[in-house]
Amino acid sequence: xxxxxxxxxxxxxxxxxxxxxxxxxxxxxxxxxxxxxxxxxxxxxxxxxxxxxxxxxxxxxxxxxxxxxxxxxxxxxxxxxxxxxxxxxxxxxxxxxxxxxxxxxxxxxxxxxxxxxxxxxxxxxxxxxxxxxxxxxxxxxxxxxxxxxxxxxxxxxxxxxxxxxxxxxxxxxxxxxxxxxxxxxxxxxxxxxxxxxxxxxxxxxxxxxxxxxxxxxxxxxxxxxxxxxxxxxxxxxxxxxxxxxxxxxxxxxxxxxxxxxxxxxxxxxxxx
Numbered sequence: 001x002x003x004x005x006x007x008x009x010x011x012x013x014x015x016x017x018x019x020x021x022x023x024x025x026x027x028x029x030x031x032x033x034x035x036x037x038x039x040x041x042x043x044x045x046x047x048x049x050x051x052x053x054x055x056x057x058x059x060x061x062x063x064x065x066x067x068x069x070x071x072x073x074x075x076x077x078x079x080x081x082x083x084x085x086x087x088x089x090x091x092x093x094x095x096x097x098x099x100x101x102x103x104x105x106x107x108x109x110x111x112x113x114x115x116x117x118x119x120x121x122x123x124x125x126x127x128x129x130x131x132x133x134x135x136x137x138x139x140x141x142x143x144x145x146x147x148x149x150x151x152x153x154x155x156x157x158x159x160x161x162x163x164x165x166x167x168x169x170x171x172x173x174x175x176x177x178x179x180x181x182x183x184x185x186x187x188x189x190x191x192x193x194x195x196x197x198x199x200x201x202x203x204x205x206x207x208x209x210x211x212x213x214x215x216x217x218x219x220x221x222x223x224x225x226x227x228x229x230x231x232x233x234x235x236x237x238x239x240x241x242x243x244x245x246x247x248x249x250x251x252x253x254x255x256x257x258x259x260x261x262x263x264x265x266x267x268x269x270x271x272x
Contacts (some may be wrong), residue, residue, distance in 0.1 A: 022246070026160045027115035029239035032093040036185065045240040054241075058220040061139060062203040068198050073150030074192065078180070083159035092155060095148045105176075106145040106187055109138065133215050139219035146202055150195040158184065190262060197256035221245045 030037050045051050082090050113119050114132045121129050131137050161184060185192075207222040219227070220239055228238035 001039045013226050017228055019106040025242050025246075028236060029243050031236060035238070041236045045237050050219070050242065054221050054224040055218045055244075057135070057218065058204055061142065061218075062200050062206075063136065065146060065203040066196055066200045068139070068254075069147045069150045069219070070192065070196055072143060072193070073147045074154055074185075076147070077151045077154035077158060078086075079186075081155060095151050095155075098148045099152065101145075102208060103145050103206060104208035104212045107209045110141050110144075128201065132213060135215060135218050137213055138210055138215050138218050139237065141213060142203050142206060145209065146199050147269075149199045149202065150192070153191040153195040154188060157188035161187055165224050183248060190259065194256060194260040197259050201249060201252040201256060204252065221248075 006130065021167060030039070030040055031233050032040050044204045079085075080092055110132055114124070114129050114137070115121070116130075116133075118129070118132075131140075204220075205222060206220070207226070210218055210220055211226070218245065225238050225241045227244065228241060
């Protein structure tokens with residue numbers, strides 16, 4: 001009974017501040033403009049070309065950004081972990097600091113550097129650099145911001161590799177590329193998969209970068225929710241898109257937890 005009493009306050013907070021708004025959004029998605037309840041809103045939104053384009057754009061940007069973060073993050077983690085250089089520890093600490101920054105700061109930095117009135121256009125001439133306000137600008141900004149979310153688990157995984165194992169592989173004549181491919185990456189795969197799932201989830205829900213960059217025709221699911229709710233005041237349609245976004249986010253989070261749990265279980269077995 002005492003444990004139940006201790007659980008009541010956090011459960012009440014979850015229900016009031018999270019459960020109730022989600023239930024309200026879900027309910028509103030079924031309410032039509034005339035007050036009737038049904039699937040009309042869902043049908044109108046799901047078959048619309050606007051929603052399908054936003055869904056495709058969201059998935060494409062999220063997958064492409066995750067792939068870019070994996071390549072860049074693993075490369076930088078390998079350099080920091082296995083090619084020590086002066087300042088490597090400071091760079092590693094800087095990665096932790098970047099994780100605490102809001103995402104719109106990278107969009108602001110990109111605007112100062114690559115915008116129409118940015119540094120590069122001022123040096124090279126107006127109009128020389130014109131990729132920022134396009135899907136490529138959003139993609140590069142997301143890669144720049146979310147790469148640390150891959151680097152951090154990669155660095156943690158690389159630090160757990162026994163140095164003797166690498167020395168034995170090298171003494172048997174294995175090339176550095178073969179050691180990387182057959183020893184380093186397989187052991188780090190669970191951590192990399194978990195980081196990739198988390199990055200995919202964050203990129204799919206990214207709003208600040210897309211809004212701040214203002215890329216033309218780049219409408220993702222979060223941006224579509226914003227447009228429907230704030231610009232056109234179509235709250236039922238906004239709720240439908242929001243529910244779809246929440247379902248996808250929940251599925252990706254469940255995948256992330258499953259991969260993380262499998263990686264933790266494998267690490268425990270290897271340690272035993």
